[in-house]
Amino acid sequence: MYQTILLAVDVNDLPESGHVAEAAVRMAREEGATLHVVNVIPGSGMAMVGSFLGPEQANAIKTEARDKLTAWAKEAIPEYLLGKLKVTQGTIYHEIIKAAQELSAEVIVVGAHRPALKDYLVGPNAARVVRHAPQTVLVVR
Template sequence: MFKTILLTVDVNDFKGAERPAEVAMQMAQADGSALHVMNVVPDYGMAIVGSFFGPGHSKKILTEARTALETWGKDRFADLPEVHFLVDQGTIYDRVLQEAEIIGADAIVVGAHKSQLQDYLIGPNAARIARHATQSVFVIR
């Protein structure tokens, strides 16, 4: 049913990523799909804020995020025939939607944001991804 699945993960909340990862893995196993696991590091918002951190800080953050993502996912997805890890920086929903197009994803799996109003809200990034994606989007609580 799905050839390529994009799973979004927050490396700062691996506990919250457990259920979406489990669902994405089951989907990939069932269909023999390629699984792309992605983390997006938010950008600084304003250039002046980024300049405060100095040269090389963004590269260091991206390297640390990639290491954390690969360490977390290496054993978890070991049974899948094709797994790719990606870390990018920018506006989360925008980068996820762009990456889904680049890899030709058939489905995107995202976790729902846990808020006090969790019966009503799924979180701003998950909502924007679901609203604007051309692919099927699975929002996992």
Template sequence: MYKKIIVPVEMGQLEKGEKILAKARTLLDGGGEIVLMNVAESVPSYVAVEMPVDFINQSVKDAEAKLMELNAKHGGHARIKVVIGPPAREILNVAEEEHADLIIIGSHRPDFYNYLIGATADRVVRHAKCSVLVDR
């Protein structure tokens, strides 16, 4: 069993988020903590010029609201955290900062794009300093 579990959820795949959050609850020690997180991707400055001024802030607020709703469906025991940056790097940073002993991450079927640069789950598995459970 685990004392601190990081559960990153992609906003476009909330049903996977529900599944991995439920799994995290079954693996959590009594008195342990789940950190339910999302990474709002930063956008390059040349793209940001074309977007509304508060685009990133609104993305963070939307993610927090969706994570709170997801958390409430599962008993409301997880702590919510939304960060900005490249997803794999930020998941790894949060896991290290939180001294996590497990990351549960959803994955999808790899496509050609993933073989060129690698999926977020692949990067997390390769570089995590704690155990990683990948849910297909």
């Protein structure tokens, strides 16, 4: 049914992503699908903050995130299932949906963080992906 699956993870919270990755790997294995992985570095917000950090710092952050994601993926995802690893920066839910579109993913797998009272059941980024993505979205708790 699915040929391409996108798994969204946070490299700063990889231990929490383990059970989400297990669900995505299981789905990819059962479907015979390729599993792509995306990590989104949150945007710096105000332009003033971004200009203060400078391009060297932004590149260093992205390189570190890519290295962490690559090392984690080698351990968490069988090589025969693994597609592309993507590190991007911006608004988290928007970048996840954009990556899914670019990769022609039929399903997006995201984790739900521990909810605060205001976002009961699903975290704010997962909820936005669910609401705005044209693909099927699997939220793993």
